[in-house]
Amino acid sequence: MSAPIVDVKGLTVDFAVGAKTIRAAAGVDLELGKGETLALLGESGSGKSVTLRALVRLHPKSARIGGSKPHRRGRPAATC
Numbered sequence: 387m388s389a390p391i392v393d394v395k396g397l398t399v400d401f402a403v404g405a406k407t408i409r410a411a412a413g414v415d416l417e418l419g420k421g422e423t424l425a426l427l428g429e430s431g432s433g434k435s436v437t438l439r440a441l442v443r444l445h446p447k448s449a450r451i452g453g454s455k456p457h458r459r460g461r462p463a464a465t466c
Contacts, residue, residue, distance in 0.1 A: 388419070390418055391419065392418035392424075393417050394415060394417070394454065396452075397437065398411060398412050398450075399436050399437070410436040411437050
């Protein structure tokens with residue numbers, strides 16, 4: 387099998403809200419191979435949009451994105 391085109395392990399996303407830190411996504415793992423389709427399902431507020439926005443780096447610079455660096459096509463997602 388070829389290398390996954392998207393590979394994320396332990397993704398976390400935190401936002402600073404005043405003096406507090408809010409964890410909006412925690413421990414997200416996903417792997418997507420060529421030709422596969424991914425669907426994220428969950429309740430409102432479960433972190434679906436936060437997760438996808440983290441993968442394409444659409445969050446403000448103040449957001450803290452942790453876990454392994456997301457990779458797409460074998461390269462860090464921020465460079466794709």
